[in-house]
Amino acid sequence: MKIYSPKQIYEADKATIAKEGIPSYNLMERAGGYIYEWMHKRLQGQQVPIKVFCGIGNNGGDGLVVARLLLKNGYNVDAYIVNCSDKRSPDFLKAYDELKSASKKWPELIKKEEDFPAITPNDIVVDAIFGIGLNRCPEDWVKKLFVKINDSKAYVLSIDMPSGMYADRGLQKDDVIIHSAFVLSFQSPKLAFFLPETGKYITMWDVLDIGLDPEFLANTETDTVLIDKPDIQRIYRQRPQFTHKGMYGHSLIIGGSYGKMGAIILAAKAALRAGSGLVTAYVPQIGVPILQTAIPEVMVETDNFNGKVFEEIDFQTEANAIAIGPGMGTDEKTVDAMSAFLKAQKAPIVIDADALNILAKRPSLMEQVPDLSILTPHPGELERLIGKWDDDFDKLEKTAKFAKKHNIIIVIKGAHTITVYDYKLHINTTGNPGLSTAGTGDVLTGVITGLLAQGYHPMEAALMGVYHHGLAADIAINQYAVEGLIASDVTAFLGRAYMDLFAKPEHEQQQ
Ligand SMILES: NC(=O)C1=CN([C@@H]2O[C@H](COP(=O)(O)OP(=O)(O)OC[C@H]3O[C@@H](n4cnc5c(N)ncnc54)[C@H](O)[C@@H]3O)[C@@H](O)[C@H]2O)[C@H](O)CC1
Numbered sequence: 001m002k003i004y005s006p007k008q009i010y011e012a013d014k015a016t017i018a019k020e021g022i023p024s025y026n027l028m029e030r031a032g033g034y035i036y037e038w039m040h041k042r043l044q045g046q047q048v049p050i051k052v053f054c055g056i057g058n059n060g061g062d063g064l065v066v067a068r069l070l071l072k073n074g075y076n077v078d079a080y081i082v083n084c085s086d087k088r089s090p091d092f093l094k095a096y097d098e099l100k101s102a103s104k105k106w107p108e109l110i111k112k113e114e115d116f117p118a119i120t121p122n123d124i125v126v127d128a129i130f131g132i133g134l135n136r137c138p139e140d141w142v143k144k145l146f147v148k149i150n151d152s153k154a155y156v157l158s159i160d161m162p163s164g165m166y167a168d169r170g171l172q173k174d175d176v177i178i179h180s181a182f183v184l185s186f187q188s189p190k191l192a193f194f195l196p197e198t199g200k201y202i203t204m205w206d207v208l209d210i211g212l213d214p215e216f217l218a219n220t221e222t223d224t225v226l227i228d229k230p231d232i233q234r235i236y237r238q239r240p241q242f243t244h245k246g247m248y249g250h251s252l253i254i255g256g257s258y259g260k261m262g263a264i265i266l267a268a269k270a271a272l273r274a275g276s277g278l279v280t281a282y283v284p285q286i287g288v289p290i291l292q293t294a295i296p297e298v299m300v301e302t303d304n305f306n307g308k309v310f311e312e313i314d315f316q317t318e319a320n321a322i323a324i325g326p327g328m329g330t331d332e333k334t335v336d337a338m339s340a341f342l343k344a345q346k347a348p349i350v351i352d353a354d355a356l357n358i359l360a361k362r363p364s365l366m367e368q369v370p371d372l373s374i375l376t377p378h379p380g381e382l383e384r385l386i387g388k389w390d391d392d393f394d395k396l397e398k399t400a401k402f403a404k405k406h407n408i409i410i411v412i413k414g415a416h417t418i419t420v421y422d423y424k425l426h427i428n429t430t431g432n433p434g435l436s437t438a439g440t441g442d443v444l445t446g447v448i449t450g451l452l453a454q455g456y457h458p459m460e461a462a463l464m465g466v467y468h469h470g471l472a473a474d475i476a477i478n479q480y481a482v483e484g485l486i487a488s489d490v491t492a493f494l495g496r497a498y499m500d501l502f503a504k505p506e507h508e509q510q511q
C-alpha cells in the first residue's frame with residue numbers, strides 16, 4: 001500500500017476536483033459522511049455524549065460535517081470550534097454554514113482555557129482540530145486542551161491524524177499529541193503512524209477511501225510503502241517438484257565468540273528454516289563442538305587459531321549468501337579479520353550485530369561493503385553508524401542518505417521495521433512486542449541470509465525476511481503469548497508462516 005505525502009494528497013484532491021468537475025467542498029462532505037457512517041455502524045443510535053472538537057481548517061470542516069450528520073440523526077452531540085486562528089478555510093466556512101442551517105444547536109467557540117467544556121470518561125471525543133495541515137506548534141492553550149482530552153480518559157476518535165502530530169516531521173520538545181483510540185485516515189495511513197516517537201499515540205487506525213482520482217493515485221509513485229501480504233505473495237517463489245538441496249543455496253554464517261555461540265546457532269537454524277539448502281557456520285575453534293551438538297544439519301568451519309575470538313576469516317565453503325556478525329565480538333583482531341574478509345567480497349552480504357559495530361568503529365570499512373548488502377541495525381547500532389538524529393523523520397532521512405551513498409539496503413529494526421533503499425521506505429506490517437527479546441535479531445539475519453542463498457534478490461530477501469520473521473512471531477504468540485515468546489520459537493514457526501502466506505481466510509475455508 002502506498003503512503004502518500006501531504007503534498008501528494010493535496011494534489012490528488014485537485015486532480016479529483018478537476019476530473020469530476022466538483023467543488024472541493026464535495027470531498028469534505030464525502031470525508032465527513034464516511035466518518036459518520038463508521039460511527040453510526042458502531043453506535044446504532046446510542047445516546048453516548050459525543051463532543052466534536054473542530055479546528056479552523058479542512059480537518060475542522062470534516063468535523064463539522066460529522067457533527068451535522070450526527071445531530072440530524074438524533075445523536076447527543078456538542079460541537080466546539082477550537083479558534084486557534086482567525087483564518088478559516090473556505091470549505092470550513094461552508095461546512096459551518098451547513099451546520100448552522102441544519103440545526104439550532106450551533107457550535108461553541110473555544111478561545112482560551114476558561115472556555116473548555118468538562119470531558120468525562122463516558123464521552124466520545126471526535127478530534128478534528130488539526131489534520132495534515134498542522135505546520136507550526138499550536139498555542140499553549142490549544143496544547144492544554146489536548147492535555148485535557150488526554151487526561152479525560154474519553155474514547156478519542158481522530159479524523160485523518162491525531163491532532164498535534166505532524167505529517168512531515170517527528171516529535172520535538174514541548175509537542176503535545178492527542179492520544180487516539182482510533183484514527184480514521186483518508187486514502188492512506190500517514191508515515192508518522194509507524195514511527196516510534198509518534199506511533200505510540202495511536203491504538204488503532206483504519207483507512208477510509210474517499211474516492212480520490214484512481215488514475216492519479218495509481219500513477220503517483222510514493223517514497224513510502226506499507227508491505228503487506230500480497231506484496232510478499234508476489235515475491236515468493238514456489239519450489240518445483242524435482243529438486244535437490246543444491247538448488248536452494250548454501251548459506252554461510254560467520255560469527256560467535258566465547259559466551260556468545262547462541263547467536264550463531266539461532267542465525268544458522270533460522271537460515272535452514274527459511275529454506276536454505278545447506279548452511280555452514282564459520283566460528284572460532286572454541287565454538288565447533290557447541291555448534292555440532294546444537295544443530296546436526298549445520299556444517300562447521302573454523303579459523304586456524306585456538307582462541308576465543310576470530311583472528312582470521314578464511315573459509316573453503318562456496319556460499320551463495322554470507323552473513324557476518326551475530327555474537328562475533330569487536331576485538332581488534334576480529335576488526336582486522338573482518339577488514340580482510342570485506343575486501344574479498346563481491347556479492348551482497350548480510351551485516352548484523354557486532355559486524356555493524358565494527359563498521360562504526362572503523363568507518364573506512366564502509367567502502368569495502370559490496371553493493372546491495374543488507375545491514376540490519378537496531379536503533380543503537382544505527383546511531384553508531386550514522387550519528388545522532390533530531391527526530392524520527394530526520395533519522396529516516398539520514399539513513400536514506402547513508403544507504404544511497406554506499407548503495408546498500410538498511411533494515412531499521414523496530415516495532416515497524418523499515419527497509420530503506422534508494423531513498424524509498426518499506427514499512428513492515430507484521431510482528432509484535434514479543435520480538436523484544438534476546439536473539440530475535442540473530443534469527444532475522446538467518447532468515448534473510450537463507451532467502452538470499454535461495455536466489456531471492458537482496459531487496460526481496462530483506463522485505464520477505466522481515467515480513468516472515470514478524471509473521472512467525474505473530475503466529476507463535478498464540479501459543480506462547482508476547483511475554484513467553486523466545487527467539488527459537490520464531491524459528492520454529494517459520495514453516496507456519498510459509499503456510500499462512502497462502503492460507504485462505506477462515507470464512508472462505510468454510511464455504
Ligand atoms: N484528500 C483528503 O485527504 C482530504 C482531506 N480533508 C481534510 O483536510 C485536512 C487538511 O486540511 P487543511 O486545511 O490543509 O489543514 P488542517 O485542517 O489540518 O489544518 C490546519 C489549518 O490551520 C493552520 N494551522 C496549522 N498549524 C497551526 C497552528 N499551530 N495553529 C493555528 N493554525 C494552524 C493551517 O494553516 C491550516 O489552515 C485533512 O487532514 C483532512 O482532514 C478534506 O476535508 C477532504 C479531502
Ligand SMILES: [K+]
Nearest residue numbers: 127130161163
Ligand atoms: K485530527
